[in-house]
Amino acid sequence: MVRATLIQIDNYGPWTVTPEPRRETDLQALQARLYADLCASFGAHDAVVFFSRFDNVVAFTEGVGTDAHRSVQRSINNRYPVTVSMAVADGASPRDAVGRVSSLIQDEGSAQDADRVARLVSDIDGGSDVQVGHFDIEEATERYVDEIDAYGCQLLVGRAGLALMESMWERDAVSFFVGGDNYITVAPSLDKDDYAEVIGEVEEETDVELKVGVGESRTPADAGMQAKHCLERSRNGGGRVEFY
Amino acid sequence: MVRATLIQIDNYGPWTVTPEPRRETDLQALQARLYADLCASFGAHDAVVFFSRFDNVVAFTEGVGTDAHRSVQRSINNRYPVTVSMAVADGASPRDAVGRVSSLIQDEGSAQDADRVARLVSDIDGGSDVQVGHFDIEEATERYVDEIDAYGCQLLVGRAGLALMESMWERDAVSFFVGGDNYITVAPSLDKDDYAEVIGEVEEETDVELKVGVGESRTPADAGMQAKHCLERSRNGGGRVEFY
Amino acid sequence: MVRATLIQIDNYGPWTVTPEPRRETDLQALQARLYADLCASFGAHDAVVFFSRFDNVVAFTEGVGTDAHRSVQRSINNRYPVTVSMAVADGASPRDAVGRVSSLIQDEGSAQDADRVARLVSDIDGGSDVQVGHFDIEEATERYVDEIDAYGCQLLVGRAGLALMESMWERDAVSFFVGGDNYITVAPSLDKDDYAEVIGEVEEETDVELKVGVGESRTPADAGMQAKHCLERSRNGGGRVEFY
Amino acid sequence: MVRATLIQIDNYGPWTVTPEPRRETDLQALQARLYADLCASFGAHDAVVFFSRFDNVVAFTEGVGTDAHRSVQRSINNRYPVTVSMAVADGASPRDAVGRVSSLIQDEGSAQDADRVARLVSDIDGGSDVQVGHFDIEEATERYVDEIDAYGCQLLVGRAGLALMESMWERDAVSFFVGGDNYITVAPSLDKDDYAEVIGEVEEETDVELKVGVGESRTPADAGMQAKHCLERSRNGGGRVEFY
Numbered sequence: 019m020v021r022a023t024l025i026q027i028d029n030y031g032p033w034t035v036t037p038e039p040r041r042e043t044d045l046q047a048l049q050a051r052l053y054a055d056l057c058a059s060f061g062a063h064d065a066v067v068f069f070s071r072f073d074n075v076v077a078f079t080e081g082v083g084t085d086a087h088r089s090v091q092r093s094i095n096n097r098y099p100v101t102v103s104m105a106v107a108d109g110a111s112p113r114d115a116v117g118r119v120s121s122l123i124q125d126e127g128s129a130q131d132a133d134r135v136a137r138l139v140s141d142i143d144g145g146s147d148v149q150v151g152h153f154d155i156e157e158a159t160e161r162y163v164d165e166i167d168a169y170g171c172q173l174l175v176g177r178a179g180l181a182l183m184e185s186m187w188e189r190d191a192v193s194f195f196v197g198g199d200n201y202i203t204v205a206p207s208l209d210k211d212d213y214a215e216v217i218g219e220v221e222e223e224t225d226v227e228l229k230v231g232v233g234e235s236r237t238p239a240d241a242g243m244q245a246k247h248c249l250e251r252s253r254n255g256g257g258r259v260e261f262y
Numbered sequence: 263m264v265r266a267t268l269i270q271i272d273n274y275g276p277w278t279v280t281p282e283p284r285r286e287t288d289l290q291a292l293q294a295r296l297y298a299d300l301c302a303s304f305g306a307h308d309a310v311v312f313f314s315r316f317d318n319v320v321a322f323t324e325g326v327g328t329d330a331h332r333s334v335q336r337s338i339n340n341r342y343p344v345t346v347s348m349a350v351a352d353g354a355s356p357r358d359a360v361g362r363v364s365s366l367i368q369d370e371g372s373a374q375d376a377d378r379v380a381r382l383v384s385d386i387d388g389g390s391d392v393q394v395g396h397f398d399i400e401e402a403t404e405r406y407v408d409e410i411d412a413y414g415c416q417l418l419v420g421r422a423g424l425a426l427m428e429s430m431w432e433r434d435a436v437s438f439f440v441g442g443d444n445y446i447t448v449a450p451s452l453d454k455d456d457y458a459e460v461i462g463e464v465e466e467e468t469d470v471e472l473k474v475g476v477g478e479s480r481t482p483a484d485a486g487m488q489a490k491h492c493l494e495r496s497r498n499g500g501g502r503v504e505f506y
Numbered sequence: 507m508v509r510a511t512l513i514q515i516d517n518y519g520p521w522t523v524t525p526e527p528r529r530e531t532d533l534q535a536l537q538a539r540l541y542a543d544l545c546a547s548f549g550a551h552d553a554v555v556f557f558s559r560f561d562n563v564v565a566f567t568e569g570v571g572t573d574a575h576r577s578v579q580r581s582i583n584n585r586y587p588v589t590v591s592m593a594v595a596d597g598a599s600p601r602d603a604v605g606r607v608s609s610l611i612q613d614e615g616s617a618q619d620a621d622r623v624a625r626l627v628s629d630i631d632g633g634s635d636v637q638v639g640h641f642d643i644e645e646a647t648e649r650y651v652d653e654i655d656a657y658g659c660q661l662l663v664g665r666a667g668l669a670l671m672e673s674m675w676e677r678d679a680v681s682f683f684v685g686g687d688n689y690i691t692v693a694p695s696l697d698k699d700d701y702a703e704v705i706g707e708v709e710e711e712t713d714v715e716l717k718v719g720v721g722e723s724r725t726p727a728d729a730g731m732q733a734k735h736c737l738e739r740s741r742n743g744g745g746r747v748e749f750y
Numbered sequence: 751m752v753r754a755t756l757i758q759i760d761n762y763g764p765w766t767v768t769p770e771p772r773r774e775t776d777l778q779a780l781q782a783r784l785y786a787d788l789c790a791s792f793g794a795h796d797a798v799v800f801f802s803r804f805d806n807v808v809a810f811t812e813g814v815g816t817d818a819h820r821s822v823q824r825s826i827n828n829r830y831p832v833t834v835s836m837a838v839a840d841g842a843s844p845r846d847a848v849g850r851v852s853s854l855i856q857d858e859g860s861a862q863d864a865d866r867v868a869r870l871v872s873d874i875d876g877g878s879d880v881q882v883g884h885f886d887i888e889e890a891t892e893r894y895v896d897e898i899d900a901y902g903c904q905l906l907v908g909r910a911g912l913a914l915m916e917s918m919w920e921r922d923a924v925s926f927f928v929g930g931d932n933y934i935t936v937a938p939s940l941d942k943d944d945y946a947e948v949i950g951e952v953e954e955e956t957d958v959e960l961k962v963g964v965g966e967s968r969t970p971a972d973a974g975m976q977a978k979h980c981l982e983r984s985r986n987g988g989g990r991v992e993f994y
Contacts, residue, residue: 024412031403031442039490041483042396042440043305044828049441050298050313051783051829054291055546061287062550062577069294071419072441074412089550096776097783099831113413120411129407152286159275163318163373167364168268169357169436172314173427180420192413196286197293197316198275239285246283288584295539295585302787306794306821333794340532341539343587512900519891519930527978529971530928531793537929538786538801542779549775557782559907560929562900601901608899617895640774647763647862655852656756656806657845657924661915663803668908680901684774685781685804686763727773734771 019146020204022115023065023077023087023106024123025056029132030073033100049073052098059090064239066150068194068202073129076116076192078204078238079106080148084140095136103137111190111206112148149234150241151191151203151213152249153182156227156258158199175199178226185216202242207234213259229258263390264448266359267309267321267331267350268367269300273376274317277344293317296342303334308483310394312438312446318373320360320436322448322482323350324392328384339380347381355434355450356392393478394485395435395447395457396493397426400471400502402443419443422470429460446486451478457503473502507634508692510603511553511565511575511594512611513544517620518561521588537561540586547578552727554638556682556690561617564604564680566692566726567594568636572628583624591625599678599694600636637722638729639679639691639701640737641670644715644746646687663687666714673704690730695722701747717746751878752936754847755797755809755819755838756855757788760867762805765832781805784830791822796971798882800926800934806861808848808926810936810970811838812880816872827868835869843922843938844880881966882973883923883935883945884981885914888959888990890931907931910958917948934974939966945991961990 034040049072056075057067063086065079079087087106095101105122109115122141127134155162155178162171179201183193189212191205217228229252233244248260278284293316300319301311307330309323323331331350339345349366353359366385371378399406399422406415423445427437433456435449461472473496477488492504522528537560544563545555551574553567567575575594583589593610597603610629615622643650643666650659667689671681677700679693705716717740721732736748766772781804788807789799795818797811811819819838827833837854841847854873859866887894887910894903911933915925921944923937949960961984965976980992 026412035490035494039487039494040828041305041824042446042486042490043301043310043483044825046311046313046440047298047301047305047825048829050294050301054294054298057287057291057294058543058546058581059550061285061291061581062547062574064577066287067290069290070412070416071443074407074415074442076412076416086550089552092773093546093549093776093779096772097780097831099829116413117411120413124408128403130403159372159374164368167361168270168314168318168320169360169364169431171318172320173424173431175315176420176424176427180417180424183417183420187413187417196290198318199315202286239287242286243283246279246286250279250283284584285580288581291581292585299790302790302825303794305825306791306818308821330794333796336529337532337535337790337793340528341536341587343585514900523978523982527975527982529793530934530974530978531789531798531971534799534801534928535786535789535793538782538789542782542786545775545779545782549773549779554775555778557778558900558904559931562895562903562930564900604901605899608901612896616891618891647860651806651861652856655849656758656802656808657848657852657919659806660802661912661919664908664912664915668905668912671905671908675901675905684778686806687803690774727775730774731771734767734774738767738771 019108019110020112020115020148021079021082021106021108021142022112022119023079023104024116024119025075025077025102025104026123026129027073028101028103028135029130030100031130048098052094055094056090059093061239064237066238066242068196070194076194078112078148080237084142087140088138091136091138101136103134105139107141108143112192112204113187113190116192147234147236148238148241149205149207149232150238150245151205151230151232152242152245153201153203153228153230154249155199156229174226178220178224178228181220181223182216182228185219189216204238210259210261217258231260233262263352263354264356264359264392265323265326265350265352265386266356266363267323267348268360268363269319269321269346269348270367270373271317272345272347272379273374274344275374292342296338299338300334303337305483308481310482310486312440314438320438322356322392324481328386331384332382335380335382345380347378349383351385352387356436356448357431357434360436391478391480392482392485393449393451393476394482394489395449395474395476396486396489397445397447397472397474398493399443400473418470422464422468422472425464425467426460426472429463448482454503454505461502475504477506507596507598508600508603508636509567509570509594509596509630510600510607511567511592512604512607513563513565513590513592514611514617515561516589516591516623517618518588519618536586540582543582544578547581549727552725554726554730556684558682564682566600566636568725572630575628576626579624579626589624591622593627595629596631600680600692601675601678604680635722635724636726636729637693637695637720638726638733639693639718639720640730640733641689641691641716641718642737643687644717662714666708666712666716669708669711670704670716673707677704692726698747698749705746719748721750751840751842752844752847752880753811753814753838753840753874754844754851755811755836756848756851757807757809757834757836758855758861759805760833760835761862761864762832763862780830784826787826788822791825793971796969798970798974800928802926808924810844810880812969816874819872820870823868823870833868835866837871839873840875844924844936845919845922848924879966879968880970880973881937881939881964882970882977883937883962883964884974884977885933885935885960885962886981887931888961906958910952910956910960913952913955914948914960917951921948936970942991942993949990963992965994
């Protein structure tokens with residue numbers, strides 16, 4: 019079982035244009051700060067948080083109960099001009115868990131329903147290990163950042179990332195861009211061959227070579243830290259897929 | 263001419279793993295806050311800022327001089343555990359301007375050169391109007407957010423966005439995801455037919471229908487606000503391409 | 507027993523002037539954000555945090571263990587250009603607890619010792635109820651904010667506050683300004699007469715009339731919320747000292 | 751002439767207890783972030799900002815026009831659950847300027863009038879030099895921080911500060927605590943003897959020895975930076991009053 023949380027800003031689209039469109043840099047700053055606060059709050063409980071689309075943020079929250087969710091939600095809702103609703107649920111795989119929280123929140127009403135304010139729905143029980151993979155691009159600085167322009171670089175990272183997300187999604191894993199040339203995946207218990215296959219598919223489709231470190235532990239934060247250590251091993255002469 | 267600024271975190275990759283890998287939620291919060299601060303500071307000068315890859319942030323900064331850049335840079339470098347270097351330049355198109363700032367910063371040394379700290383390079387003169395387009399997805403909430411799961415939604419927005427970025431890039435425009443189902447493009451003076459063509463290409467490739475509002479003004483912030491008003495007009499019965 | 511935590515920025519004074527004095531607005535923004543982050547992180551554990559002098563922040567952290575402190579400390583030290591050291595200890599009264607954490611941190615080295623970096627010292631065991639009082643000024647808006655100038659108002663609040671802090675200190679309680687006309691005290695188990703006496707002393711010395719709500723509970727956050735409810739009761743026709 | 755700005759949160763008191771009292775750590779974090787944002791935004795225009803009472807923030811804004819104020823106000827009001835009103839005016843002295851902005855904002859309605867939302871009033875013309883003094887306590891770390899407890903230290907700094915604020919106020923200057931053992935004063939053109947007298951009065955009343963660096967320039971930020979350099983000179987063998 020894997021526990022996921024979906025945090026959705028209530029009625030955000032209409033708010034951004036009421037009474038007239040709000041300045042984009044203000045909205046960007048608001049979204050980024052809200053996400054940073056979610057990282058800090060859930061991070062204090064050893065969970066991990068991905069910005070996804072900023073108005074819909076996805077977290078993996080093994081071991082974080084309903085009360086702790088309520089506390090994070092209350093703090094956000096006290097400090098921002100918008101409110102958030104949250105759903106938390108356990109699923110058989112990361113894909114399944116994200117599916118469940120999506121349904122739970124959709125059942126509460128539309129993302130743009132003015133009457134759906136600050137809901138919290140929860141459907142959780144046990145807990146087990148979670149697998150996390152941390153990918154980056156082979157020699158990104160040398161091959162791309164210092165060589166081509168910043169926007170071409172962004173496009174290239176975007177292409178490789180989309181291919182990666184789709185390959186992993188077929189294996190019931192969900193993956194997120196986390197800045198730079200880094201992608202993190204939350205996966206069911208895949209093995210080394212699965213990751214090697216995915217990396218092969220991405221390279222075939224986009225000519226970009228990835229490498230990955232993989233960890234597995236009771237909390238997403240621990241698994242993520244193991245994955246980072248493995249990725250370091252890969253950078254220092256290890257293989258392109260390193261398990262903890 | 264269009265003025266662009268590239269903000270690059272100095273030697274960021276190595277810092278994130280020294281003396282050992284730092285916790286991901288901390289890095290995410292740091293990146294998001296740094297970006298929010300750049301939005302607030304450059305926004306005060308009517309510029310617009312895109313997170314791009316977070317460790318490389320791209321801004322359009324018509325009318326913002328070298329001193330104002332230095333002031334923003336100093337404030338960041340006083341408040342974060344990392345420093346940023348900046349390059350600012352005018353170009354014939356947004357694509358050209360981003361190309362120039364990328365070269366300027368690459369000439370200062372590698373993104374992972376420990377000796378390249380807090381540089382500011384500037385190559386600017388005049389100024390002219392800048393065109394900004396604000397895209398979103400036709401009926402995103404009704405068709406997708408309330409219907410499919412959060413991750414499928416993210417993938418779909420990602421696919422449409424990548425197609426959009428590549429179509430606009432061929433027309434010398436640079437485009438950025440700004441959260442939700444929104445993309446903003448900074449373009450040379452394109453006309454209605456150009457935008458209609460781009461929207462057609464994206465729909466053909468991904469089955470996702472976009473609409474766009476377009477503004478043009480001396481400052482990116484003004485042009486962006488015009489674009490938002492046009493997008494509102496499109497939402498309320500206007501066409502799929504609306505010019506100010 | 508009451509648990510207190512002292513958070514001290516390491517070697518902060520020298521840092522603010524190295525290699526030359528840093529701009530004050532940057533330092534102010536840094537201090538305020540660091541404090542806000544401590545509020546968010548410790549608040550997630552139902553503790554309360556006071557800015558005190560900003561470079562020395564005092565928290566009451568009933569029930570928050572050493573590991574949770576380490577997690578908050580790590581997150582700050584990953585995201586700021588300065589590091590913090592922390593000491594946490596239980597004491598017989600709030601005054602005693604603050605005395606203990608001050609000694610613990612002084613034993614680690616001077617606040618301006620360049621070798622004292624990111625220490626965490628802990629001396630904790632049990633836990634019991636904590637009493638919190640929330641004071642404000644009788645009719646502050648009507649009598650002062652809308653009538654006299656902003657600075658005269660600040661002086662008046664400062665004078666009353668200093669008198670309050672000294673009266674409560676004699677009763678082994680520690681008190682903090684929290685903005686506006688509000689002061690919060692963390693006290694040993696005082697009774698109604700004690701609070702009435704303190705309010706009388708402040709009025710005699712400064713001509714400013716205070717009122718107070720008082721709560722007592724296992725966590726500072728709960729006790730503080732009880733105190734706020736009592737203060738509301740006082741505002742709406744209750745007495746000048748209201749207990750939960 | 752000296753330009754001051756008063757930023758007042760609209761109807762803040764009632765908001766903090768509606769529909770019921772909000773958690774204190776959330777309010778603390780909100781206030782601190784709002785203040786940090788004002789520092790960043792006004793700091794970008796070379797102004798200086800003091801937290802004063804957090805719900806009433808005082809800035810000195812030489813050379814910052816009405817439009818720039820409107821831009822800062824808009825950005826805050828787009829990103830917080832509360833709005834702010836602002837008044838900006840020139841005065842003959844800092845004391846006079848703060849008096850004027852206080853009257854301007856009081857004329858708009860009470861701080862707790864639900865109908866007074868996001869006002870901006872401005873009464874400004876020319877501009878001249880502004881004098882800034884930066885005080886701290888002689889050997890604060892050695893004598894107090896490393897020797898006595900954190901709360902006794904806060905009380906001592908508070909006592910000396912209140913005496914300082916009152917002495918300077920009699921000389922038409924306004925002064926603010928800025929964290930640690932630091933106070934900043936914005937003054938009319940006082941001379942060395944005036945400062946020496948003030949320091950004498952504070953020592954007589956509280957036994958605390960202060961020192962001060964003083965600068966004078968067209969912008970508060972420049973004057974403040976000069977003052978910091980002078981304070982450094984005082985620390986390194988200079989006198990207890992050092993002018994730029």
